[in-house]
Amino acid sequence: MIGGSSGIGCSTHESGPVGNMLLLAGCVAAVLVAPGISIKLAVLLSVMVVARLTGSILFLARKLRFVVLFSLVLFISQALSVHVGRVILFGRVTDQGLVLGAEMALRFLVILSSSMLFVAITDPDELTHALICAGIPYRFGFVLSLAVRFVPFFSQELSRVREAQRLRGISFSFRRPSELRRAIYYTFVPVLVSGLVRVDAVTMSMKGRAFGIHRHRTWSRPLRWTRIDTLFVLLSAALLAASILARRFTWM
Amino acid sequence: MSSARDRTNRGGLRIENLSVRYPRRETPALNGVDEWIEPGEFVVLAGPSGCGKSTLCRTLAGFVPDVIPAEIGGDAWLDGQTLIGHDPAKIAPVLGYVQQDPDAQICTLNVWQEVAFGPENLCLPAEEVAARVHAALSEVGILDLQERSTTTLSGGEMQRLAIAAVLAMGSAWVFLDEPTANLDPDGAEMIFRVLGQLRRREGRTVAVVEHRLAPLVPYAPRVIVLDHGRVVDRRRIRSHYDLAEMRLRAGWPQPPRDVRTCRAADHPGNPSLVELADVGFGYGDRKVFRHLSLTIGRGQVLAVIGPNGCGKTTLLRLIAGLEAPESGRITRTAGVHLGFVAQHPHHQIFEQTLRREYAIDGVRDPSRLKQLLSEARLSGLADASPLSLSMGEQRRLTVSTALSRTPELLLLDEPFIGQDRANVIWVLSQIREATERGAGVILVSHDVELVASISDSILYLGDPVQIGSPDVVFEALAEQGKHAYTPGYWEDHH
Numbered sequence: 014m015i016g017g018s019s020g021i022g023c024s025t026h027e028s029g030p031v032g033n034m035l036l037l038a039g040c041v042a043a044v045l046v047a048p049g050i051s052i053k054l055a056v057l058l059s060v061m062v063v064a065r066l067t068g069s070i071l072f073l074a075r076k077l078r079f080v081v082l083f084s085l086v087l088f089i090s091q092a093l094s095v096h097v098g099r100v101i102l103f104g105r106v107t108d109q110g111l112v113l114g115a116e117m118a119l120r121f122l123v124i125l126s127s128s129m130l131f132v133a134i135t136d137p138d139e140l141t142h143a144l145i146c147a148g149i150p151y152r153f154g155f156v157l158s159l160a161v162r163f164v165p166f167f168s169q170e171l172s173r174v175r176e177a178q179r180l181r182g183i184s185f186s187f188r189r190p191s192e193l194r195r196a197i198y199y200t201f202v203p204v205l206v207s208g209l210v211r212v213d214a215v216t217m218s219m220k221g222r223a224f225g226i227h228r229h230r231t232w233s234r235p236l237r238w239t240r241i242d243t244l245f246v247l248l249s250a251a252l253l254a255a256s257i258l259a260r261r262f263t264w265m
Numbered sequence: 266m267s268s269a270r271d272r273t274n275r276g277g278l279r280i281e282n283l284s285v286r287y288p289r290r291e292t293p294a295l296n297g298v299d300e301w302i303e304p305g306e307f308v309v310l311a312g313p314s315g316c317g318k319s320t321l322c323r324t325l326a327g328f329v330p331d332v333i334p335a336e337i338g339g340d341a342w343l344d345g346q347t348l349i350g351h352d353p354a355k356i357a358p359v360l361g362y363v364q365q366d367p368d369a370q371i372c373t374l375n376v377w378q379e380v381a382f383g384p385e386n387l388c389l390p391a392e393e394v395a396a397r398v399h400a401a402l403s404e405v406g407i408l409d410l411q412e413r414s415t416t417t418l419s420g421g422e423m424q425r426l427a428i429a430a431v432l433a434m435g436s437a438w439v440f441l442d443e444p445t446a447n448l449d450p451d452g453a454e455m456i457f458r459v460l461g462q463l464r465r466r467e468g469r470t471v472a473v474v475e476h477r478l479a480p481l482v483p484y485a486p487r488v489i490v491l492d493h494g495r496v497v498d499r500r501r502i503r504s505h506y507d508l509a510e511m512r513l514r515a516g517w518p519q520p521p522r523d524v525r526t527c528r529a530a531d532h533p534g535n536p537s538l539v540e541l542a543d544v545g546f547g548y549g550d551r552k553v554f555r556h557l558s559l560t561i562g563r564g565q566v567l568a569v570i571g572p573n574g575c576g577k578t579t580l581l582r583l584i585a586g587l588e589a590p591e592s593g594r595i596t597r598t599a600g601v602h603l604g605f606v607a608q609h610p611h612h613q614i615f616e617q618t619l620r621r622e623y624a625i626d627g628v629r630d631p632s633r634l635k636q637l638l639s640e641a642r643l644s645g646l647a648d649a650s651p652l653s654l655s656m657g658e659q660r661r662l663t664v665s666t667a668l669s670r671t672p673e674l675l676l677l678d679e680p681f682i683g684q685d686r687a688n689v690i691w692v693l694s695q696i697r698e699a700t701e702r703g704a705g706v707i708l709v710s711h712d713v714e715l716v717a718s719i720s721d722s723i724l725y726l727g728d729p730v731q732i733g734s735p736d737v738v739f740e741a742l743a744e745q746g747k748h749a750y751t752p753g754y755w756e757d758h759h
Contacts, residue, residue, distance in 0.1 A: 136374065136375070137374060138373050138374055138375060138378050158372075158373065158374070159372060161374070162371075162372065162373075162374060165416055170612075173607070173609075173612045174612055176587050177605075177607060177612045177613045178615070179587075180585060180587075180603065180605040181605075181613065181625060181626070181666075183615070183625060198615070199615040202615065203611060203612055203613075203614065203615060206611055206652060207609075207611060207612070210369065210611070211369050213332060213333070214364060214366060214369030214370050215369065215370065215371075215372050216332050217323075217328050217332050217353070217362075217364060217370065218364065218369075218370035218371070218372055218430075219372050219382075220327075220328070220331070220332065220352070220353040220354045220357065221326060221328070221353055221354075221357050221361065221362050221364075221370075221431070222357055222361075222382055222383030222386055222430065222431070222434060223354050223355075223357040223358055223383060223386040223387055223434070224354055224382075224386050225354050225386070226352075226354045226355055226357075226358075226386065226387075227386070227387075227388045229388065230385050230386050230388060231384070231385040231387075231388055231389055231390065231391055231394055232385065232391075233381050233384075233385055233391040233394040233395055233398075234377075234378070234381075
């Protein structure tokens with residue numbers, strides 16, 4: 014298993030945030046620059062291979078279910094709405110429509126899947142450190158780290174509140190607007206209250222540990238650069254170079 | 266004028282006529298507190314729920330009014346420097362504060378980074394940060410967790426982490442708000458020992474908000490008792506005799522020694538409400554328990570005790586049907602109505618007023634509502650927002666609403682955390698009433714004394730699992746050297 018983690022995918026810390034970020038940037042740039050579908054498919058395949066090697070494939074599969082569905086909708090709607098080209102299916106679907114639909118769906122899939130892979134294999138605290146090294150003031154850099162910490166919090170709180178509703182026999186019929194309003198109120202108010210309490214507590218905790226009293230702070234764990242990071246950079250450079258060359262020579 | 270300057274220039278913490286009033290509150294949280302704490306003292310802040318203990322800590326640490334808005338009167342000086350109105354981040358290097366809820370105060374995703382966060386903010390050299398992290402984690406006994414994700418820690422582990430994170434700051438003054446509330450008896454004893462060492466070895470001043478005073482007697486603390494925002498008593502506690510005298514003076518109610526009034530045998534018609542047969546459960550590779558079998562009958566109180574992370578809450582979740590067992594079978598008698606009181610009351614509060622909150626459970630008759638509010642000591646609050654209630658009041662509300670549906674099986678998860686004696690006695694009385702009408706109760710708690718006073722049987726979920734009558738289980742635990750899980754340990758052992 015290679016790669017780093019935010020605790021979502023795997024628990025090892027092989028790749029660093031800079032390598033992960035460059036991989037994400039390379040994949041997104043490649044898929045935006047590349048013409049046609051071959052290179053986009055290669056980028057998607059690369060993302061899946063990295064996800065497999067970093068142990069994040071199950072996480073990615075879970076998170077991508079809706080994205081795949083939406084990509085399919087994009088593909089079909091694009092295929093049906095483009096009338097340019099040679100008709101090859103059902104008397105209205107053209108070859109160009111299929112290609113454009115596939116391109117759009119692949120672009121969407123690659124951007125979303127590589128972003129999710131980045132979240133899965135990057136330690137937010139290390140990413141914060143990397144951003145601060147890049148010149149962002151550390152007070153702002155920590156916002157990212159906190160935002161990531163609040164994502165699982167809200168999902169846990171939501172499930173606790175739903176469990177409490179279930180145990181108390183609270184159920185909703187979504188046919189009437191008043192019931193919908195009640196469902197929203199009963200669900201989001203407790204979650205929001207928990208969130209606000211948590212924000213206050215975290216603020217107190219950070220200030221209570223002298224956050225922000227100095228212009229700079231120590232980072233006792235230096236940024237890591239491993240062979241995996243080098244591999245990620247080479248991979249993203251190769252994908253980007255292929256995309257640029259393909260565009261330059263209009264090579265499919 | 267010169268005498269006032271002398272006072273403020275004296276070493277230690279000087280509090281003078283300190284008052285705090287939160288917005289939209291009629292009564293002040295602190296009302297003219299005068300106190301002086303000497304450097305190197307071990308102080309315990311005690312008193313009933315809502316008496317101002319936490320407010321005092323938060324105000325001295327600078328969080329009131331910086332984070333929590335309030336009107337403040339009076340002043341406080343630490344070694345001659347005023348604390349009131351100061352940025353808490355600037356107070357932190359000299360006065361560290363551990364909040365009540367350990368989970369809420371964690372701000373990174375890794376144990377090592379969490380403890381390093383404070384020393385790093387102080388711009389200490391990396392080697393010094395690493396040394397402090399190592400020392401703090403060792404002191405609270407979680408060095409082996411240093412590379413763990415903070416999202417995977419149990420409540421007790423988080424509590425230790427929160428304490429380690431503040432200890433690593435190296436502040437000469439350490440304030441802790443109920444630092445052992447989520448800890449098992451062994452963990453609580455270790456934390457008290459650490460606090461004692463902080464004072465003895467390092468000369469730090471320690472102030473602890475704590476409801477359980479008996480475990481602190483060996484450290485001969487000075488107890489400052491607050492009530493209605495005022496200091497009403499202060500005395501050094503050197504023995505359990507001193508403690509008993511102080512409780513008597515303060516008029517603190519004592520939980521009855523034995524509140525069991527009926528037994529499962531008193532309800533022979535339908536003895537079984539829920540039955541677990543050979544149940545196993547785990548999270549991924551971590552097995553919480555295996556081959557667990559037990560039966561809860563009508564009128565019976567089963568108390569579940571054990572170390573942090575042993576699966577006490579998980580057991581309640583399994584019985585409530587929120588989790589499915591990996592193996593074995595859980596059978597709830599058909600039609601048994603369930604009441605569940607979770608650890609955090611705000612998860613179970615949904616409505617805008619208490620009146621509407623009770624209406625969820627079918628309480629619409631005004632006289633019945635009045636009676637329930639009165640029993641829960643919430644009279645006059647029918648149209649108040651539940652969110653405006655104190656934590657103790659919210660806890661009473663959730664217990665009261667759960668009981669308003671007269672459940673036949675009542676599941677209580679740590680109902681005594683953060684409760685003063687009056688609230689504890691109220692919860693005990695509710696359990697007693699529920700069992701008298703034939704309900705079965707499963708109670709999860711770390712408070713062995715209370716558990717011993719009310720339970721018909723005890724399940725110890727540690728290693729090895731023990732189940733049986735309180736006498737049998739406590740005797741077995743004593744034989745295994747698990748004395749902290751036996752009643753009277755704090756009084757007898759020290």
